[in-house]
Amino acid sequence: MIPATARYEASYRHESNGRAHFTTKPVIAWSDDGAALVADVKTGRLRQADSWTNFAGLRKADVPIVGVIPGEGWRTEVKTDTGDTDSRPILAWTLDAEGTCTPLVADSDGYTEDATGGENFIRLYRPDEMP
Known part of the structure; x- marks a missing residue:
């Protein structure tokens, strides 16, 4: 076994x-x-x-979320539909039962999504970095 x-x-x-x-x-x-x-x-x-x-x-199976941590100044850089880049704030980080942290951003309707999950994702910025 x-x-x-x-x-x-x-x-x-x-x-x-x-x-x-x-x-x-x-x-x-x-x-x-x-x-x-x-x-x-x-x-x-x-x-x-x-x-x-x-x-x-x-x-x-879905891994249960066991904690949420504030975004604390982190940002994500994404490519827009026009080919430009845009920076969006990380609202929070989820922590799952396996220890993985996922950064969350809000879409235009207010729903949260994984900041790194889309094809338009470029990178994450630490709080001490400004895009």
């Missing part, structure tokens, strides 16, 4: 009143032959994720 070091989850399809919904179970470990193992709460043992008939597949 190999411990699960990356977060994956098994997805299971359920139907009720003619509508489908899904539940998930975290992958706890991998068998020696590579099968995902999840906890079977009824038996109190690990079981192959695909051994249930409603198994729908595996997917990389």
Whole structure:
């Protein structure tokens, strides 16, 4: 058995009143032959994720955010639609359970997004740097 070091989850399809919904179970470990193992709460043992008939597949699990840190003067530089560059303030940094920090900016509608995630991202500026 190999411990699960990356977060994956098994997805299971359920139907009720003619509508489908899904539940998930975290992958706890991998068998020696590579099968995902999840906890079977009824038996109190690990079981192959695909051994249930409603198994729908595996997917990389979202890593929970455990903290938020203010942007504190950090900025991002992006390329605009016209080819110029623009600087935007980092509103906050999220810290996830695996220790990764992600800088957030707000779009024109007020929704936050990863400052480094778009194709127009150029670089980040520390607070002591001015673009």
